[in-house]
Amino acid sequence: MAKKPGFLRAYPDRLIPLLTTHTPDFLGLQQGRGLWQPSLLGKGVIIGILDTGLHATHPSFDDDGIPPPPSKWKGSCEFPAGCNNKLIGAKSFPSAGSGAPDDDVGHGTHTASTAAGNFVRKVESFGLASGTSAGMAPHAHLAIYKVCSASGCSGSDILAGLDEAVKDGVDVLSLSLGAASMPFYLDPIAIGAFGATEKGILVTCSGGNSGPTASSVSNEAPWILTVAASSVDRNFRSIVTLGNGEQLYGESLNQPKSFKPSSLPLVYPDDPTCATVDASITGKVVLCDATGNEGDVAAGIKRAGGAAVIFLNDQTAGYSVVLRDNEFPSSKLTFKDASKIKIYVNTTRKPEASITFNGTVLGVSPAPVVAYFSSRGPSLATPGILKPDISGPGLNIMAAWPVQVGSGKNGAKTFNIISGTSMANPHLSGIAALIKSAHPDWSPAAIKSAIMTSSDDSSNNRKPILDEEHSPASFFAMGAGHVNPSKAADPGLIYDLDVDDYIRYLCGLDSSNVGEIVRRNISCSKFGSISEAELNYPSMVLSPGSTVNRTVTNVGKAHDVYKVEVEAPNGAKVTVTPPTLNFSKVKEKKTFTVRVIGGRRGAEGSLRWVSRRHVVRSPIVITGGL
Known part of the structure; x- marks a missing residue:
């Protein structure tokens, strides 16, 4: 194999583990209000789900009110009864079991319905949580890739599923699975997600269920939106x-x-x-x-x-x-x-x-609160990038299920209540689909930036978001904050990135293995290299004495003016130059410089660009120092 043209590396296949009626309301998504209105409930957007398959006959996957898939869709359907306008494609991969991509675990049905389940009225689970169920993007299309069984997910199947989804024409990819942190060149999710990002597809992943241990977060690549789990009210x-x-x-x-x-x-x-x-x-x-x-x-x-x-x-x-x-x-x-x-x-x-x-x-307060099991940063694979990126509902989440639970008799309308970052992640993939529907020209990095910089850092009692000990949650626990879908659709400014930016970052991280991640030969001397802190990321991990530049793009109104507000980390002085950004048109870019003097290791603060309409917030964490 090594002698064949184009060969980069072979590595052993590994088994990677699998990691609602109220959450739309909790996140401000209601018919005729919030992001559901401008996004048309996600119409025209295709979400690819890599998981344990799907229970195709569940009413969450009916296609009432959903148009046919867009002409770019190239996928196929392996369900014997066929697919519909909601469930537009389904494939099963070898290690996940032979035959149709039916879900005999439940995990895939639950995550798919959380991301894009259609409206189902008069539902409940265990006699609780009665009401109308809906996913985040109720009228988005679903493409299912069965890469997991009850025992886990084959790395080769995950990579094959990611590549297949890219060829099929999905817009967003959702993976509620992941192993422990590893170098990106050995990680099939990071490799496949890079290929998806190159094609303009945002990949969202669970951050892992190994919390509250520090440095337990997985799926850390900066081109992935890494999701932590929190409670609802x-x-x-x-x-x-x-x-x-x-x-x-x-x-x-x-x-x-x-x-x-x-x-x-x-x-x-x-x-x-x-x-x-x-x-x-x-x-x-x-x-x-x-x-x-x-x-x-x-x-x-x-x-x-x-x-x-x-x-x-x-x-x-x-x-x-x-x-x-x-x-x-x-x-x-x-x-x-x-x-x-x-x-x-x-x-x-x-x-x-x-x-x-x-x-x-x-109406329970405080909410959200970061769940104890949600994996924490700092990242081991890339400690200079703040991970996780964002938190979303993941504690006691109700969504579709393939078989009856408890002693209920729900018939086809079976729902289950379970927890995990697996449940938080599809909330974010569904929200990303809504943003993609409202802004079809935005890049994956633009959508990711919009979600992060518009997130909430306070709970429903207007105090800081807490962790499982009811202490203020760190950015390494909650990411930039808790997702706020409606604000994310109108963030004002975005921190954008393209594939070449990620390659320069990889060259700075480890120049010897870049080709294995991007799956082509790369000359780092040609591309150049940047440090992790220099990547135009919406959050900042900075050492004392460092100076970095960031570039923001105006996606709000022409002639907007933003003034900087800095909440400096403990012991640090943070200066931003210039302190005011004056925009004359939409899509105009402005660059600013951030300098940090002093600061305690792990100290946290924030940088806000504030206009009449928007607050664009970036977390700052001090690394190194005392």
Whole structure:
């Protein structure tokens, strides 16, 4: 193979792991309002989903109100019953299983409907979250590439799927999968995504579910939009009332109407994980440390005669309550409330508790909050680029599912509630499709910049976005901020990039392997090289004493004037020259210089360009220093 013309490298194939009714409202997407109106609900845009396939007969993929695909579409459909104007193409790749690209896992159906599920009325899951379901871009087209099975995703299939999607003519690619950080020349997602970017296709990827550990983020290439996961302002409330009258607000997917909220004996077994229980728990409410296998634990408690179960978050999970189906009366508590109930049960002679189910509660504050499992920066592959880029809803998200869940009888309208950066990512791919529909001439970097610089850095209580400990979330946790779709469609200024910019960045990062990423021979001496900090990125990772230039393009109104506002990182002085940008026309470019003096390692701040209509915000993080 190595002797054949054009050969760059061969590397072993690896298995890469897989990483709603209310989220449109939470993100300001409503019919006739916000970004849904100018984008025509994403009409004409094709979203490619690389995942576990699709349950094609789910009503989320009906094509009511959706026109035929654009003439550029070159794909095919491997479903025996064919496709429609919503689901315009589907293919299965070898390691994902033979036959049609049917989804026997659920992951692909869930992510596809989150990105672009059509409107489905009168839906619910576990008797909760009732209403009308819709994805972010309800009238966009979907192209499905089955590259994953329940055991994971073959790297060769991912790369083949990305290349096939590019040939087919998709506009946005969504991948809710990824492995641990690795050099880009060994990463099939980074390689395939670069090829897609060259063709004007934005690739969005999950940042990973290995948080809150630092430097756990994956899919870090700067040409990828890397997505973190956060909460929404909705709880599925189950109130725990202790024998002393104290109430603790928990959550549960299992809220049987037949369960009476009477006070029962409360027990915390010798095995706090409740992996082994006996008849001593009969008729009691059982406390169990949450370990992620709530279904098995609840089944064991039910067999032993327990009346209900209360799962307790550990310190790592903090305030992030990740719900799982356990088909048993239950509540799950934050670490703070878990600590309270442990003190109560260990200091009370006859502890008791009752559980009251309150169903779906909206308007919960604070929200969004970064979920504990969401992977964190700094990036290992490219520490000079701030990753993740953006956060979106990923905690307890409801979307389409191929089979019935819980004890419900929803028929074709089956929905499930699950969590992960896998759930956050399709929110962003759907929003990117809306922006692409409203601005068809924008580059992938322009769309990405618009999403990042218009994002929210405060929650619904107008205070800074928090993390799972309810401390202010760092940029390495939430990215530039939480996505705000309507603002992203009208960002004012954008930080644009083309393929040659990325090649110069790669030459500065590691000149020896650039050709393997871009899949052609590259002379770095011809292209030149730049440092990570010099890439015209919407966020900035800067060392003390550094000076960098950035160029912005006016996509707002002619004759707009922007003045700089700097919130300097702790211990740093940041100067911006010039302090005012005067634009005379649309698409005009202006360059400015940022200089940093001093600053503590990891200190954070921001640079804002402010006009009468827009605030264009870029995070600043200090690297190096003390």
